[in-house]
Amino acid sequence: MSIKSKIALPFAKVICKQVYKWANNPVETQEKTFQYLIKTAKNTAFGKDHNFEQIKNYEDFKKNVSVNDYEGIRSYVDRMVEGESDVLWTGRPLYYAKTSGTTSGAKYIPITKESMPTHIKAARNALLFYIAETGDASFVDSKMMFLQGSPILKDLKGVQLGRLSGIVAHYVPSYLQKNRLPSWETNCIEDWETKVDAIVEETINEDMSVISGIPSWVQMYFEKLQEKTGKTISEIFPKFNFFVYGGVNFEPYKNKFESLIGKKIDYVELYPASEGFIAYQDSQTEKGMLLQLNSGIFYEFIPADQFFDENPPRLSVGEVELGVNYVIILNTSAGLWGYNIGDTVEFTSLVPHRIKVTGRIKHFISAFGEHVIGKEVEKALNDAIVGTNITISEFTVAPQVNPESGLPYHEWFIEFENEPENLEALATKIDESMQAQNIYYFDLIKGSVLKPIVVTKVKKGGFHEYMKSIGKFGGQNKIPQLSDNRNIADVLQNFKA
Structure with a gap:
């Protein structure tokens, strides 16, 4: 030693x-x-x-x-x-x-x-x-x-x-x-x-x-x-x-x-x-x-579901609650004032204050009023593969508003390392978890506004090829795990398995 x-x-x-x-x-x-x-x-x-x-x-x-x-x-x-x-x-x-x-x-x-x-x-x-x-x-x-x-x-x-x-x-x-x-x-x-x-x-x-x-x-x-x-x-x-x-x-x-x-x-x-x-x-x-x-940062927190209101509440650390999704705002010794970095967080404990990152305020899906956020899609995927030998390399989710036939849906692009034996069964498990987490999504499925999710397999290495194709291949670049449009999804069609 x-x-x-x-x-x-x-x-x-x-x-x-x-x-x-x-x-x-x-x-x-x-x-x-x-x-x-x-x-x-x-x-x-x-x-x-x-x-x-x-x-x-x-x-x-x-x-x-x-x-x-x-x-x-x-x-x-x-x-x-x-x-x-x-x-x-x-x-x-x-x-x-x-x-x-x-x-x-x-x-x-x-x-x-x-x-x-x-x-x-x-x-x-x-x-x-x-x-x-x-x-x-x-x-x-x-x-x-x-x-x-x-x-x-x-x-x-x-x-x-x-x-x-x-x-x-x-x-x-x-x-x-x-x-x-x-x-x-x-x-x-x-x-x-x-x-x-x-x-x-x-x-x-x-x-x-x-x-x-x-x-x-x-x-x-x-x-x-x-x-x-x-x-x-x-x-x-x-x-x-x-x-x-x-x-x-x-x-x-x-x-x-x-x-x-x-x-x-x-x-x-x-x-x-x-x-x-x-x-x-x-x-x-x-x-x-x-x-x-x-650390030279004064934090503010805005409830995510009110962020786009005309005058949303801005809360200090003494006013936050457990289990609420907040947009985090920074005021720093680098001179950033009232600065929205775009992340959403949730407190897991108070005194000491611990947080987990739940997603991005711009990375959500609400094409049909479902208000799906990052932590929900991440939990749904984890719920579906826990206890299995399925392993995921990368994934992202986007709405399909205008399908060629049938109801619209959420399309999950997943690159598997170990694939499921039954892709439809995996999709069902993911969808069940989404419905259990998000009441808006549940209502849209039950009301036949949306059909359950569709999983599209991305070929091995496909996400890396996608990142190369858009000039963002490197260690500090990340793929958004959900989007409210099909800008990513449409390009990923070129990298399907």
């Missing part, structure tokens, strides 16, 4: 104690964060335009700052990109995290000297909580692999620009650098397939203990390892005991992962976004992820 692993456990316990101190005082913690944000930004262009000098409390804030998306603050970001200081936050950003938007094209999300450390600390703390709970710090002595974007950054008028995961790669602590894979050179490879092949070569003979990344892309890495060796992942990496992931619900991938790995392992879920590190899993026994109330 190294000095690192000996020190890790007592250090982890100290950090956990510190975190739970603020987590168990959520209203006070958020009030301090709110006052800090308003005070610091009052002399910025945005602060002056929105009367920050006069804002004393959250009620004042709501009167002066509306809920925005990127288009709502774009004029300010454009000024920052041109080199202006003190626009959304004091000074100029350290970085811009480049993301893709549906209406905005490329988006440049500011990261400041105040917000950058919160990304790093949260990722570190997620691992420390795992150590504190399990008492196992042995993984710090073995190799750790982070499947991420290229760390090559570009200069944008004096500010560095790149993907969030590439920016974060510059902040891996020195005590982990020796254990970290892939190498810097391999991480810089832009072509995703070439990169994964290089990672396989670099890691295949290493003593891997922790692997991290978006599940669909780590699955591709695992499959290439298995194809090359004929072994399960646990045979290749005997010390591999937990997987760190974020960005998607893991449940649809879990059966496939455990089949590839060859044993049950632990999982640590993260909720990082370019706009801020929002939450991480702090327990292997409690549901949900610990909301980061002490």
Whole structure:
């Protein structure tokens, strides 16, 4: 046992104690964060335009700052990109995290000297909580692999620009650098397939203990390892005991992962976004992820079923309830104000506040008034395959409003690793779960407005081919698991089994 692993456990316990101190005082913690944000930004262009000098409390804030998306603050970001200081936050950003938007094209999300450390600390703390709970710090002595974007950054008028995961790669602590894979050179490879092949070569003979990344892309890495060796992942990496992931619900991938790995392992879920590190899993026994109330973010929550109303309620952390689907709104030390990142969440516990991501406010199906959301389709699929040997590689759902004949329906595009013996029986199970979860959907089926779902098989590798066809093949890109239109579905017709 190294000095690192000996020190890790007592250090982890100290950090956990510190975190739970603020987590168990959520209203006070958020009030301090709110006052800090308003005070610091009052002399910025945005602060002056929105009367920050006069804002004393959250009620004042709501009167002066509306809920925005990127288009709502774009004029300010454009000024920052041109080199202006003190626009959304004091000074100029350290970085811009480049993301893709549906209406905005490329988006440049500011990261400041105040917000950058919160990304790093949260990722570190997620691992420390795992150590504190399990008492196992042995993984710090073995190799750790982070499947991420290229760390090559570009200069944008004096500010560095790149993907969030590439920016974060510059902040891996020195005590982990020796254990970290892939190498810097391999991480810089832009072509995703070439990169994964290089990672396989670099890691295949290493003593891997922790692997991290978006599940669909780590699955591709695992499959290439298995194809090359004929072994399960646990045979290749005997010390591999937990997987760190974020960005998607893991449940649809879990059966496939455990089949590839060859044993049950632990999982640590993260909720990082370019706009801020929002939450991480702090327990292997409690549901949900610990909301980061002490990381320079003041949170607001809007009930999802009222989000599109003219004046929807905006709630602080002290006003939320369990089991309600909320749109999460951020106000951050990177200068995002009333900012809707598009995600919906549900609280799994209060004090400490833990959340789970339920979907995207724009990713829903209500072509017939059914109001189907992400967590419902994910649960329906999991309900249908639990206890079977069926494994899913990827899926997405879209409405079929104008079928060639018969009633309209929801079409499920599923890429199977292990296929069901009876596709219609699987479709029936999925549909039964959907009806049990969603009363609107139940009424539409029983009222013969919709017919039960139709499952369309996508050929193996079809979703990867789809992502290539739209120029989004890579580790930070994800397929929406449901859409209210057929933009994805119509292209997927080219990749049917």
